Amino acid sequence: MLKSLLFAVVLFVSLNSHCVSTQGEQITVAIDINFAPYSYLDNQGPPQGLIVDYWALWQQEHQIKVNIKLINGASEVDKSMLHSVDVFIPIALSK
Secondary structure, X not given: OHHHHHHHHHHHHHHHHHHHOOOOOEEEEEEEOEXXXXXXXXXXXXXXXXXXXXXXXXHHHXXXXXXXXXXXXXXXXXXXXXXXXXXXXOOOOOO
């Protein structure tokens, strides 16, 4: 399950990276803050996790600033937010 989720995220990012890299000097990525170890807030405040680390590496590789926009679950997602981000990484769990 987790391998499939991680594969889907990497595939989504890979497909969009060439389009995003031509849009400007920075991008905004929206991630859920409640999906440890992939994304979470620690006691110090800055976002942590595998997805955050991935985007930090992507930023170094492509020399494009990545702004992380934190969301608290799918309840905060609306059309206006989707227009203000370049990449949205949804987290969906199935039972």
